[in-house]
Amino acid sequence: MRNLTPATITQAFADYARNAPSARTRELLVSLAGHLHAFVRDNRLTEAEWNSAIDALTRAVGFTDNKRNEYILFSDLLGVSSLVDMVNAAGKGTPSSVLGPFHIENAPELPNGGDLWKGQVGEPLVVTGKVVDDKGDPARGTLLALWQNAGNGLYAQQDSNQHPTNYHARLGVAVDGSFAFSTVRPIAYKVPDDGPAGDMLRALGRDAWRPAHLHMIVQAPGRKPLITEFFPDDDKFLDRDAVFGVRAGLVLPFKRVADRAALPANLAARDTLPMPVWTATINLALPPL
Template sequence: MRNLTPASITQAFADYARNAPSPRARTLLTSLAGHLHSFVRENKVTQEEWNAAIDALTRATRFTDDKRNEYILFSDLLGVSSLVDMVNAAGSGTPSSVLGPFHIEGAPELPNGGDLWRGQVGEPLVVSGRVVDENGTPATGTVLALWQNAGNGLYAQQDSEQAATNYHARLTVADDGSFAFSTVRPVSYKVPDDGPAGDMLRILGRDAWRPAHLHMIVKAPGRPPLITEFFPEDDEHLDGDAVFGVRSGLVLPFTRLTDRAALPAHLAARDTLPMPVWSARLDLKLAPL
């Protein structure tokens, strides 16, 4: 197409894609190009500014490996990961949230009542709860994928001193939908900010803090997975989460238990945990199919 103008280039892109084999791919990519074209027109983006953006993406490649993905970090920090979650979220049940970059497929199995803390650095936390469907019926056969950071604020993938699957596990709930485990109380931390995504934060005058949280994927038979995370209500970073993952329905009280008899009876570390111990109750409700 000849004699293109700033006003006509978006339609020209759509015309070039008229033979795309996938209608959905054509819709997504022509929409993306259209928004990018509008961005350039509205802001009169200079060559230097666009080259700086391309350079940031090029540098992101050098920061991406099997332990860290700078592109996911950009998506998280721009709020795109959270927005994708929100526009696809169920309208009822326990809210979903962002996956984050540290989930491990095939993590070790943890018996119901098992211990992830094992006396490591940090304050022990006892988590208990129940998973039910939309009718309040126990979600028998549900498997919980669990992961979090250690007491030093680092995930296993970030810390060579930790075992590769430290604080990662899969737990099958009991027939009545109940579950319990002991772990470390998670701590707030900064997302990696030594790469181009961190440069973006500094340009915007933003910080890199995430509030403390417990990650979970709820896999109930016959239902799509629920990806979510839970936050202690006393964390100072709840209203400034760098990746926009906090939902009001996921903020919970973390309380202190002083009576050992109040701990779940089947908790493996029930008799050895140092008291008092932190406690959190996570009752999950699945959305209707």
């Protein structure tokens, strides 16, 4: 197309893509280009500003490996990961949230009532709960994938002193849908901010902090997995989570319990946990099929 102008280049891009093999791919990329073109026009973007953006993406390559992905971090910090989660959420049942970068497939199995804490650094936490389906019946056969950071604030993948699967587990619920396990109370931590994504945070005057949370994937037979996370209600970063993962329905009271007899009878560490301990109740409702 000849004689392009700022007003016609977006339509020209769409016209050039008229023979795309996939209609959905064309729809997405034409829309993306249109939004980018509008961004440039609306803000009268300078060449120096655009080159700075290209430079940030180029530098992100050097921070990306099998343990860290700077592009996912950009997606998280821009709120895109969370927005994709929200627009695809079921709308019923326990809210979903972002996956995060530290999930491990096929983590070790943990018996119902098992212990993840094992006397490590940090305050022990006893988690109990129940999983029900959309009719309120026990969700038999459900498997919970669990992971979190350790008492020093680091995930196993970030800390060579931890076992590679420390605080990662798969737990099967009981026939009545109930589950229990002991772990460490998670603590707030900063997302990596030593790369270009961190530069973006500083340019915006933003925090790099995430509130403390427990990750969980709920895998019930015949249903789409529910990816979610749970937050203590006393965390000071709840209202400025760097990755926008907090949902009102995922904020829970963490309470102190001093009576050992009040702990679940099937808890493996019931007789050895130092009292008092923190406790949290997580009741999960699966969305409709």
